[in-house]
């Protein structure tokens with residue numbers, strides 16, 4: 354049976370929002386942030402958003418959207434390292450309740466999962482989507498409709514998962530959605546493997562950057578992320594630029610994120626992720642009040658079974674030493690869930 358665009362959007366939304374019995378959570382508090390406006394709205398008013406869309410689309414002709422810089426012409430159907438076509442491929446979209454609390458709020462983070470990836474880590478938890486590109490190829494207009502649907506059911510933001518290789522499509526979709534009434538922050542949920550030149554195009558469009566910082570060592574990056582030995586240096590520069598654009602995380606009076614930077618760092622077994630180096634770098638290079646999520650949920654996925662040093666979950670001790678380092682280097686805005694985990698494990702160890 355052929356599924357048309359409308360059915361795809363409807364079915365995806367119903368599947369993802371099955372926990373929401375009513376479109377608006379009964380616990381939602383009234384909006385009081387009349388002053389706040391998404392960055393892209395102001396850029397449109399200045400007449401600059403369409404230029405950015407055009408500028409971004411031109412890059413498809415010699416794709417350099419990410420540091421892999423393949424140079425393929427995606428408008429002519431050529432595919433580079435990420436294997437992404439010209440049109441966005443979407444695996445799913447729905448309100449997500451597993452993200453950081455300032456993104457989730459009462460009604461969830463409006464997440465759109467883009468298929469394919471420019472980094473392709475061997476321990477990827479989303480490997481069927483990122484490595485195999487499972488999903489449905491759609492038009493930018495459909496992405497815009499998804500954004501509007503997520504807004505209608507009360508999501509607090511549009512959370513763009515793995516956006517780097519489809520950035521031009523996202524910009525175009527955002528502009529289309531803006532004309533249909535989109536009024537939510539865009540969350541750029543990225544591996545962090547981003548070019549400065551590309552981030553500059555996003556300046557004034559993205560409100561919330563949420564990059565990973567996966568490794569601090571180029572050998573580890575090359576080994577686990579398809580030869581991306583420049584990942585640590587590239588990502589450090591990218592995060593500094595993101596911080597320059599949006600700064601420290603700001604929330605509304607309900608604690609829901611409106612603008613700013615959230616850095617994610619997944620603790621890996623045997624200190625593979627270089628956590629001490631990471632928190633030391635944040636402490637020295639960014640405000641100590643930068644929102645940092647030190648995550649404990651490493652799982653052995655995809656091809657990680659073939660690498661003995663990462664073929665197990667992390668121990669309690671490995672997570673606690675990561676949190677201790679964050680404290681030692683003076684980070685003051687750690688994710689509340691990671692603090693709760695730390696307190697729980699400390700309590701269990703002392704009883």
Ligand code: SF4
Pocket residue numbers: 416417418419420421422423424425432433434435436437471517518
């Ligand atoms: S986005 Fe894809 S095609 Fe473009 S440079 Fe990166 S990996 Fe290559």
